[in-house]
Amino acid sequence: xxxxxxxxxxxxxxxxxxxxxxxxxxxxxxxxxxxxxxxxxxxxxxxxxxxxxxxxxxxxxxxxxxxxxxxxxxxxxxxxxxxxxxxxxxxxxxxxxxxxxxxxxxxxxxxxxxxxxxxxxxxxxxxxxxxxxxxxxxxxxxxxxxxxxxxxxxxxxxxxxxxxxxxxxxxxxxxxxxxxxxxxxxxxxxxxxxxxxxxxxxxxxxxxxxxxxxxxxxxxxxxxxxxxxxxxxxxxxxxxxxxxxxxxxxxxxxxxxxxxxxxxxxxxxxxxxxxxxxxxxxxxxxxxxxxxxxxxxxxxxxxxxxxxxxxxxxxxxxxxxxxxxxxxxx
Amino acid sequence: xxxxxxxxxxxxxxxxxxxxxxxxxxxxxxxxxxxxxxxxxxxxxxxxxxxxxxxxxxxxxxxxxxxxxxxxxxxxxxxxxxxxxxxxxxxxxxxxxxxxxxxxxxxxxxxxxxxxxxxxxxxxxxxxxxxxxxxxxxxxxxxxxxxxxxxxxxxxxxxxxxxxxxxxxxxxxxxxxxxxxxxxxxxxxxxxxxxxxxxxxxxxxxxxxxxxxxxxxxxxxxxxxxxxxxxxxxxxxxxxxxxxxxxxxxxxxxxxxxxxxxxxxxxxxxxxxxxxxxxxxxxxxxxxxxxxxxxxxxxxxxxxxxxxxxxxxxxxxxxxxxxxxxxxxxxxxxxxxxxxxxxxxxxxxxxxxxxxxx
Numbered sequence: 001x002x003x004x005x006x007x008x009x010x011x012x013x014x015x016x017x018x019x020x021x022x023x024x025x026x027x028x029x030x031x032x033x034x035x036x037x038x039x040x041x042x043x044x045x046x047x048x049x050x051x052x053x054x055x056x057x058x059x060x061x062x063x064x065x066x067x068x069x070x071x072x073x074x075x076x077x078x079x080x081x082x083x084x085x086x087x088x089x090x091x092x093x094x095x096x097x098x099x100x101x102x103x104x105x106x107x108x109x110x111x112x113x114x115x116x117x118x119x120x121x122x123x124x125x126x127x128x129x130x131x132x133x134x135x136x137x138x139x140x141x142x143x144x145x146x147x148x149x150x151x152x153x154x155x156x157x158x159x160x161x162x163x164x165x166x167x168x169x170x171x172x173x174x175x176x177x178x179x180x181x182x183x184x185x186x187x188x189x190x191x192x193x194x195x196x197x198x199x200x201x202x203x204x205x206x207x208x209x210x211x212x213x214x215x216x217x218x219x220x221x222x223x224x225x226x227x228x229x230x231x232x233x234x235x236x237x238x239x240x241x242x243x244x245x246x247x248x249x250x251x252x253x254x255x256x257x258x259x260x261x262x263x264x265x266x267x268x269x270x271x272x273x274x275x276x277x278x279x280x281x282x283x284x285x286x287x288x289x290x291x292x293x294x295x296x297x298x299x300x301x302x303x304x305x306x307x308x309x310x311x312x313x314x315x316x317x318x319x320x321x322x323x324x325x326x327x328x329x330x
Numbered sequence: 331x332x333x334x335x336x337x338x339x340x341x342x343x344x345x346x347x348x349x350x351x352x353x354x355x356x357x358x359x360x361x362x363x364x365x366x367x368x369x370x371x372x373x374x375x376x377x378x379x380x381x382x383x384x385x386x387x388x389x390x391x392x393x394x395x396x397x398x399x400x401x402x403x404x405x406x407x408x409x410x411x412x413x414x415x416x417x418x419x420x421x422x423x424x425x426x427x428x429x430x431x432x433x434x435x436x437x438x439x440x441x442x443x444x445x446x447x448x449x450x451x452x453x454x455x456x457x458x459x460x461x462x463x464x465x466x467x468x469x470x471x472x473x474x475x476x477x478x479x480x481x482x483x484x485x486x487x488x489x490x491x492x493x494x495x496x497x498x499x500x501x502x503x504x505x506x507x508x509x510x511x512x513x514x515x516x517x518x519x520x521x522x523x524x525x526x527x528x529x530x531x532x533x534x535x536x537x538x539x540x541x542x543x544x545x546x547x548x549x550x551x552x553x554x555x556x557x558x559x560x561x562x563x564x565x566x567x568x569x570x571x572x573x574x575x576x577x578x579x580x581x582x583x584x585x586x587x588x589x590x591x592x593x594x595x596x597x598x599x600x601x602x603x604x605x606x607x608x609x610x611x612x613x614x615x616x617x618x619x620x621x622x623x624x625x626x627x628x629x630x631x632x633x634x635x636x637x638x639x640x641x642x643x644x645x646x647x648x649x650x651x652x653x654x655x656x657x658x659x660x661x662x663x664x665x666x667x668x669x670x671x672x673x674x675x676x677x678x679x680x681x682x683x684x685x686x687x688x
Contacts, residue, residue, distance in 0.1 A: 035454045092664055102397055103667045105454055106608055109399070109601060110663030117656045121649060229597065233462050240455070300473050307462040314455060315447040 005144035007266035008259060013150045013219065015258020016157035020212040021235035022242070022250035023164060024205035030245035031181045031201045032097065037108035038088060040232020041115035042081050042206045046213025047223040048119055050077040051128045058131040066135075070218065077210040084115070085206025089199050112228070119225040127224040130217055153215045160211060161251050167204070168247060177201060181245075230303060234261075237310035243323020252321060257306055265302040272296035356522060360515040371514040375586060377626035378521040379579055384606040384622040385532050385615065386575025391604065392613035393541060394568035395548030396449070397457040400464025401603050404573040406471065406595035407440055408433035408580025413487040413590050414480075426493045430581045437577025438570045445569035450562055464600050471592040486591025493520070493585050500585070517586055524582070528575070532615050535571075544568050545613070598656070605659050609666055611673025620675055629655040 021043055028036045050073035057069045064072070092107040138147045168174040179187040180197045188194045216231065217223045234257065242253025273295045274280045275288035288294055313320060363370040383405060390398045411433035415424045448459045475483030492513070493500040500516045535541045543564045546554040555561050584590050602625060610621020629651070636651040666673065 035458060037457075092668075095668055099667075099671065101454065102391075102395065102612075103671050105397055105457055106604075107664045107667045109604070110660045110667070113601065113656055113660030113663070117653050117660065121653055230465065233458065233465070236458055237462070295476070298473075298476065301469065303469055304466055307459075307466050310459060310462060311447055314451060314459065318451055 002143040003266055004263070005142055007262040009141075009144055009146050009150065011259035011262030012255065013153050013258070014262060015238075015255035016154050017212050017215050017219070017254075018235050018238045018258050019251045019254025020157050020160055020208050020215070021231060022239040022254045023161070023247065024209045024212075025232075025236050025239040026242070026244055026247060026250040027201050027205045029239070030247075031177060031198055032093070034093060034104050035108070035236065036088075036093075036202075036205070037105065037232070038112040038115060039205065039209060040228035040230075040235070041112045041119075042084055042088075042209040042228070043213040043216070043231055043235075044223070044225065044228030045084060045115060045119060046077040046081045046210030047217035047227065048123050048128065048213075048225070049080050050074055050210075050214040051130055051217050051223045052123070053077070055128070055131050070214070074211060074214045077214055078207050081206045081210035081213070082203045085202040085209070086199055088206075089202040093202075094195065094198075116225055116228070123225060125225070127222045130221040130223075149218055153219060156211065156215065160208060164204070164208070164247065173197070173200065234303075234306040237306040237313075240310055240320055241313050243320025246320070246323045249320055249322035256321075257309060260309060261302060261305045264305045265299040268301060269295050269298045360518045364510075364512065364515060368512060368514060371512070371518060373626070373630050375514055375517050375521055377623060378518070378525055379583055379586075380603065380606065380626050381525060381619050381622040382521075382528055382579045382582075383576060383603050384610070384618045385528055386572045386579065387603050388532070388607050388613065388615065388618045389535070389544070389575070390568050390572035391607050392611075392618065393536065393544040393548065394565055395544075396565060396568065397454070397604075398460045398569070398572065399457050399597075399600055399604060400444075400460035400462070400467070401572070401576055402595050402597075402600040403460075403464040403467040404437040404441060404576030405580040405583065405599075406467055406592075407437045408577030409584040409590050409594070410471065410481060410487070410580075411436055411577070412581035412584035413490045416491040416585070417487050418489050419482060419487050423491055426491075426581070426585060430578055433581040434574040434577040437580070438574040441570045441573025442566060445566050449565045449569065461597070461600075464595075464597060468592050468595055471595070481592075484592060486589060486593070488589045490584050490588050490590070492588065493517075521582070529615060529619075536615065540564065540567065548613075602659065605663055609662055609673060611676040614673065614675055617673050617675035621673065624674075625659070628658070632658075 021039065024039045024042070025036060028034060028039070050070075053076045054069055054073040057064060057072060062069075088111055092111050093104050096104045096107060136147050136149050138145050139151075140146075166174075168177060176187070176192045176197050177200070179190060179192055180194050184194050187197075213223075216227070235254065238253040238257040239250045240253070241257055242249025242251070244250075270276070275294050360371050360374070363374060383401070386404075387398060387401045390396050390401070408430075412426070412429050414420055415422050415429045415432070416426070417423075444460065444463050445456075448456045471481050472484055474480040475485075481487070500513060500520060502513060536545075543554065543559045546557065546559060547561055547564060551561055583594075606621040606625045607618050608621070609625065610619065611617025632655055633651045636649075636654055640646070640648055670676075
């Protein structure tokens with residue numbers, strides 16, 4: 001039971017990060033039906049910048065409060081990522097808006113290779129580690145542990161989701177975004193500057209990505225130039241799980257995926273320990289007596305779950321949990 | 331170049347002379363390369379393998395228009411099949427003409443398993459799912475050393491048997507008619523033969539009923555369906571066929587290198603093969619061959635030039651050649667799509683398709 005609670009807490013933390021990244025995918029997809037492959041790299045850049053700034057400030061003994069240092073890191077990462085997001089849209093996607101679908105997908109891959117290698121050039125191959133700027137008190141809840149950083153991540157992501165919902169459903173800009181996602185041409189006729197709205201969507205998505213980057217960086221304590229690819233893929237799986245193009249879906253999908261992953265990693269070793277099953281234990285008697293365990297798949301398979309979730313969703317409910325429409329044209 | 335080819339078609343005699351000249355050049359090539367250094371023969375062999383892979387991927391991406399970003403996984407399946415069935419790891423030493431078909435069949439099976447759930451969806455889903463699949467295969471290869479040692483984990487499999495026919499081994503150097511045929515040179519001739527076969531198969535496929543069905547699906551799936559094409563099965567066929575090409579190439583890679591590890595099958599390799607196809611010209615066999623040759627040799631040339639140039643100009647290494655190589659790949663992908671989306675040497679239909687933007 002304690003393992004369960006602990007893994008739920010870890011899963012919720014991870015899931016809120018996935019949810020924020022998934023929002024970036026789903027917003028862009030909702031508005032121009034493009035999978036922004038390079039979104040994971042934006043998250044990576046956010047994490048790298050934030051950690052560099054935080055290390056620099058922590059090393060300079062400025063006497064700033066630790067929370068301020070972390071906020072300063074985020075404050076530097078967000079505008080840079082927004083700039084990257086805007087540049088990406090302007091250079092690589094806008095010229096290809098009417099082109100066959102394969103074309104923007106390939107530029108997206110190109111952009112993500114470029115971003116990764118630029119990051120490699122700036123920050124080198126070695127992972128950057130997060131300096132211990134602040135104490136990370138750990139609280140105990142029913143036998144499980146939850147750290148201050150975890151609480152902060154969950155609260156921040158709830159705030160971001162709330163803010164985004166207000167932006168999309170309560171402001172003029174949000175109305176323009178939704179109108180554009182319905183139909184570009186008619187939105188244009190209604191006096192909406194479609195190009196601006198699309199660029200803005202990319203900027204918001206990238207900003208969210210930057211925040212997610214800061215959260216992952218602080219949570220794991222390291223950032224590395226290759227961290228974006230896997231994170232991006234998992235977040236995309238989360239977006240598909242919730243129903244791509246649907247904001248609430250991305251949030252739900254992200255959190256669900258985080259929980260599935262954490263619980264999976266927590267229990268897969270136990271479940272695939274063949275010595276637990278009497279009829280198999282007889283066959284493996286020698287092994288079981290010697291090592292006590294015969295674990296087929298251990299927690300090192302954690303990264304595989306997102307992928308199986310993705311496949312399962314595509315097979316059984318391609319529109320996702322909350323999505324209604326799904327294109328079927330290549 | 332294209333004009334030159336078109337002109338040659340009008341003069342059959344000139345065409346034959348050209349063919350004979352090219353064939354002679356290709357026959358002599360390994361000895362010329364060997365005189366520069368055996369490393370260059372090996373590089374050429376790897377380049378031929380990459381042509382092989384790109385032609386396989388071209389069936390999927392170029393003909394059928396399905397973006398597969400985990401293609402290297404099928405290569406890995408073929409390579410590991412060969413490695414496990416012909417190495418001291420399990421003590422099995424089956425001959426290659428049994429293993430290569432097994433590898434191809436396994437890769438094909440994986441292709442179908444992966445394609446079946448995703449092919450009825452939109453193309454970009456396929457891209458991400460295949461990307462994920464590539465990563466998953468690598469994770470499994472890395473971890474399947476516990477509890478039963480299947481793949482030997484990150485250490486990889488060593489001492490893989492080379493191709494042998496009777497007592498003729500492709501790894502041993504031999505002197506024949508006063509010429510020294512080293513291992514790599516023997517493999518070069520074998521690879522050339524196989525490559526020729528693969529190119530012929532591809533050309534024939536393109537003009538076949540199946541090939542035309544693929545192209546029809548790529549151009550307009552709904553229209554293709556209306557013409558009575560079973561789009562799902564035909565797409566699945568493209569996927570399976572591309573995968574089995576990858577499987578065969580993987581087996582040959584295994585035998586040539588004698589050692590494989592999960593490190594050889596990372597995402598970057600998949601992206602490299604995609605870049606080759608895109609750069610050369612999706613759907614055009616000649617273009618794909620050129621793309622593969624370019625992207626195989628340019629990095630090697632860079633490796634030998636970038637370092638000395640940087641040392642001469644800046645006095646030290648500022649940017650690693652590997653980074654420059656990847657940056658060039660990325661830039662090439664973006665710029666190609668923006669300015670010449672049909673590739674260096676585009677196929678005619680593809681060019682038309684990219685030209686009409688609605």
